[in-house]
Each structure stands twice: as structure tokens, then as C-alpha cells.
Amino acid sequence: MSDQLFQQLIDSIVLGKVDEAGSLTQKALDQNIAAMTTVEKALIPAMAIVSEKYEKKEYYLPQMLISSDAFYAAFNLLKEEIKASGVSGSKGKIVCGVVEGDVHDIGKNLVKTVLEANGFICVDMGRDVPVEDYLDAVAKEKPDFLLLSTLMTPTMLSMKRTVEGLSEEGTREGVKVMIGGGPISWDFAKKIGADFYGDNEKEALRWANSEIGK
Amino acid sequence: MVIGLLICEVLEDEMSFLISQDPDLEKVTFVESDPGVDLIADLHRRIGDRLTVIKDVSEFFSDASKSFEILAHVLRVGLHMDKELLQNDVANETKRLDEKSDVIMLGYGLCGNVLMNIEELLTDVKSPIVMPQNDDGSKVDDCVCMVLGGTANYLEHLYQEAGTWFVTPGWLKHWETLLVQELHAPDIETVKWIFDKAAYKRVLMVDTGIGDRDKFRSETEEFAKKFNFYIDEVKGTLELLRKSFDEAKRLAASRRKEVNQGEDHEAFAEA
Numbered sequence: 001m002s003d004q005l006f007q008q009l010i011d012s013i014v015l016g017k018v019d020e021a022g023s024l025t026q027k028a029l030d031q032n033i034a035a036m037t038t039v040e041k042a043l044i045p046a047m048a049i050v051s052e053k054y055e056k057k058e059y060y061l062p063q064m065l066i067s068s069d070a071f072y073a074a075f076n077l078l079k080e081e082i083k084a085s086g087v088s089g090s091k092g093k094i095v096c097g098v099v100e101g102d103v104h105d106i107g108k109n110l111v112k113t114v115l116e117a118n119g120f121i122c123v124d125m126g127r128d129v130p131v132e133d134y135l136d137a138v139a140k141e142k143p144d145f146l147l148l149s150t151l152m153t154p155t156m157l158s159m160k161r162t163v164e165g166l167s168e169e170g171t172r173e174g175v176k177v178m179i180g181g182g183p184i185s186w187d188f189a190k191k192i193g194a195d196f197y198g199d200n201e202k203e204a205l206r207w208a209n210s211e212i213g214k
Numbered sequence: 215m216v217i218g219l220l221i222c223e224v225l226e227d228e229m230s231f232l233i234s235q236d237p238d239l240e241k242v243t244f245v246e247s248d249p250g251v252d253l254i255a256d257l258h259r260r261i262g263d264r265l266t267v268i269k270d271v272s273e274f275f276s277d278a279s280k281s282f283e284i285l286a287h288v289l290r291v292g293l294h295m296d297k298e299l300l301q302n303d304v305a306n307e308t309k310r311l312d313e314k315s316d317v318i319m320l321g322y323g324l325c326g327n328v329l330m331n332i333e334e335l336l337t338d339v340k341s342p343i344v345m346p347q348n349d350d351g352s353k354v355d356d357c358v359c360m361v362l363g364g365t366a367n368y369l370e371h372l373y374q375e376a377g378t379w380f381v382t383p384g385w386l387k388h389w390e391t392l393l394v395q396e397l398h399a400p401d402i403e404t405v406k407w408i409f410d411k412a413a414y415k416r417v418l419m420v421d422t423g424i425g426d427r428d429k430f431r432s433e434t435e436e437f438a439k440k441f442n443f444y445i446d447e448v449k450g451t452l453e454l455l456r457k458s459f460d461e462a463k464r465l466a467a468s469r470r471k472e473v474n475q476g477e478d479h480e481a482f483a484e485a
Contacts, residue, residue, distance in 0.1 A: 060397070061408065062408065102372070103377045103413045106408075151326075152355070152372075153324050153356070153365075154355050154372065155369070155372065157369075182326050182327075183326045184327075
């Protein structure tokens with residue numbers, strides 16, 4: 001019975017049916033299915049399908065966005081229970097955001113979606129975030145990872161300044177810096193002293209998982 | 215001397231103006247292409263019979279009686295939607311122009327860093343390659359950065375309002391196709407929805423002083439109304455493009471001088 005419900009929920013997220021994703025998740029809660037089970041059996045597989053479709057160019061930005069909305073319609077209903085169960089954040093804490101001067105947060109949101117779905121807790125700083133705000137957040141939240149994103153080339157400099165700022169404040173050692181976005185590359189990551197560059201949400205998840213517990 | 219000019223369609227108004235203003239220019243040969251139609255028409259209006267149109271680069275032979283010629287080719291706007299396509303098209307067309315040119319000017323920026331290392335794909339090109347640069351010698355970011363006068367100015371506007379959509383007359387000419395295609399959106403409503411999500415708030419008119427200002431203003435207003443943006447205006451500049459063009463001319467002249475000196479030495483040795 002629950003398998004059928006999970007499949008319906010997967011379909012609703014993949015097809016971007018936001019209301020349906022919400023009502024099916026509520027149905028799962030009403031049937032006393034553990035929130036984390038719904039995440040594992042429906043939300044994670046759904047986002048994996050969405051990512052795959054994007055890679056194969058079956059999905060483009062609008063489809064990704066609407067699926068992400070459907071994901072959150074489901075995930076937000078499950079959040080409280082997950083938090084109470086202590087599962088959320090069990091993998092680690094991430095501070096994430098788009099750098100100053102840039103509002104393009106779609107990529108960052110997709111990475112955040114997948115990381116949250118997989119047990120990381122994300123402190124989302126939003127977009128157009130000044131360097132100082134990241135430095136304060138790292139000092140306050142003491143995250144395992146700092147994830148910075150930008151879609152534009154002129155704003156890339158902000159990533160370099162953030163890494164330098166962490167070193168100056170003495171907080172660099174305690175946090176792993178992940179960067180991403182259209183113009184970013186491994187070369188750039190190495191140049192500014194970041195720990196990781198990822199081309200997509202799957203790579204980010206794989207790397208974050210591999211770093212936990214090191 | 216021949217300057218091979220490869221530009222993005224979005225810069226056609228700016229380049230047409232710059233080319234036509236050059237006092238030394240004797241001839242422009244244009245390789246016909248769909249995206250080049252407007253530029254060819256505009257150039258014809260500006261420079262008259264100094265313009266020649268050919269179907270393919272292979273038809274071009276430099277005119278010995280002319281001291282300064284341009285061989286131009288326009289690539290369609292929006293190639294940056296596909297990184298590989300942009301990189302390959304720019305590299306392939308540069309190689310074709312190289313066969314007939316002394317120097318090549320690329321009317322492109324980093325374009326999302328896709329062209330950051332374009333030289334690596336052009337190691338067999340003999341002509342020096344010139345691209346628009348910031349004052350510190352770094353490549354400019356993109357077509358917006360070019361007309362704003364460099365990365366520092368670009369950032370200043372982004373720090374004022376990160377949710378800024380920059381427009382030039384060239385960009386406005388193609389906006390509908392670009393946005394719907396670029397975002398793979400089925401319609402303008404979807405583009406609006408994405409713009410709302412991205413929190414764009416303002417449209418910034420970058421006025422380089424060329425073209426029909428009233429038309430530019432009314433098209434910007436129409437665009438702003440469609441997406442509920444407020445409008446700001448900033449004075450743009452053609453200086454970075456002009457500098458790049460002048461540098462291409464300087465290099466072409468010095469290459470031509472070297473070739474001529476080489477020929478003189480050979481003739482002397484034969485005599």
C-alpha cells in the first residue's frame with residue numbers, strides 16, 4: 001500500500017505537481033509512515049530522476065524548478081518530524097548562499113534540495129550575500145561545509161575574498177569550502193584555495209558524503 | 215593588412231558604428247550569414263560601396279591596392295546557451311578567418327568563462343588574436359561588461375542592485391528569442407515566473423549613444439512593463455571595443471611591415 005503511495009509521490013514531484021505532492025505527503029503522515037521513510041522511499045528517488053532527466057536534456061530549468069517546488073511542498077511537511085527524530089543534520093551542517101552581486105540562486109537551491117533530502121541540515125543565507133555575512137555565519141553556526149555559488153564571472157572574486165576572510169579570522173580549518181556555478185571550475189577552486197568544486201548536485205552530495213566523518 | 219573580425223550578433227550595432235568611424239578603413243568584406251543581415255544593411259548605409267558581401271571565407275582575396283581591410287563574420291546571438299557550441303563555433307570560425315587575415319579580433323568576452331582559455335583551441339592559428347580587455351589586461355566578462363567599460367563598473371552596478379537585467383539596443387532586438395530559448399521556457403509567462411523566483415527588480419539601460427535613442431527607451435519600457443521592473447539608465451561606452459580594434463590595427467600593421475621587409479630581403483638576395 002505504501003509502495004503505491006510512494007510511487008505516486010515520486011511521480012508528482014517528477015512531474016512538478018506541487019499540490020499533489022503536498023497532499024500525498026500528508027496522506028503518508030496520516031498513515032503514520034515515518035517522515036524519514038517517505039524521504040528515503042519517495043523524495044530522494046524523485047530528485048534523482050529529476051537530476052537524471054536534466055542531465056539527459058529531457059528537463060530544462062523550468063521543469064527542474066517546478067519539481068523542486070513540489071519537493072519542498074512535500075519536504076516542508078516532513079521537516080518538523082525529521083527534526084524531532086534527530087535524523088536531520090545527522091550527516092552534517094552546511095551554510096550555503098549565492099555571493100554578493102548575484103541573485104541567481106536556482107543552482108544553489110537545487111544543491112540544497114538534494115543535500116537536505118539526504119540528511120544534511122542547511123543554513124540558507126539566500127542570495128546577494130556579502131562576504132562578511134558568510135564569515136559571521138561560519139563563526140556562529142560552525143558548519144561542516146560552506147557552500148558558495150555564482151552564475152556570473154564578475155562576482156567570482158567574492159568567493160576568493162570569502163576564503164581569504166576565513167583564513168584571516170582563523171575559521172578556515174574548521175570548515176570545508178565547496179563552490180559551484182556556471183563559470184566555476186576546478187582550476188578556479190584550486191586557485192582560491194577552496195576544497196571542492198562540483199558541476200552538479202549529485203557531485204556535491206557524493207563529495208559531502210565522502211567528507212563526513214573524515 | 216587584413217583584420218579578421220568575428221563577432222557576436224548582439225554587438226552588431228556597436229561594431230558597425232566603430233568600423234564606419236575608422237578613418238583608415240578602405241574596404242569591408244562580409245561573409246554572408248543569417249545573423250549578419252542587419253549588420254550588412256547598416257554597414258552598407260554607413261560605408262556604401264566600400265562594403266562587399268561574399269558567401270564564404272574562401273572567396274576572399276585581399277586587395278593589394280588597399281592598405282587596410284576588414285574581413286568580417288557574425289555568429290548568431292545566444293550561443294552561450296550551449297558551452298560546447300559557443301567554444302567550437304568561435305574556434306572553427308577563427309581558424310577559417312586566420313587563413314585570410316593578419317590579425318583576428320574576437321568580439322567576445324569570457325561569456326560565462328566558456329572562452330577563458332579559447333587560445334588553447336587555437337594553437338595552430340598563426341594570426342595574433344585580440345579580445346576586449348579590462349584596464350588590467352584581463353578579458354572582459356561579456357557583452358554587458360564591454361559596453362559598461364569593464365568589470366569594475368559591472369560590479370558597481372551589481373552591488374547597487376544585484377537583481378539587475380542589463381539591456382543594450384542589440385540585446386533588446388533579440389530578447390524574446392533569447393529568453394524563451396535560453397531558459398527552455400514554453401512561453402513568456404514561464405520566463406516571468408523564473409524572473410520572479412530569481413528576484414530581478416530593475417532593468418538598466420546601457421546607453422552607448424549609438425542608434426535610435428527614442429526607440430531604445432520605448433523598447434526598454436515595454437520590456438520593463440512586461441516583467442514589472444523599474445528602469446535605471448547608465449551611460450555606456452565603446453572604449454573597450456575601440457581599444458581592442460586599435461590594438462588589432464596596430465598588430466596588423468606591424469605584421470604586414472615584417473612580411474614586407476622579409477619580401478624586400480628576398481628580392482635583394484635574388485638580385
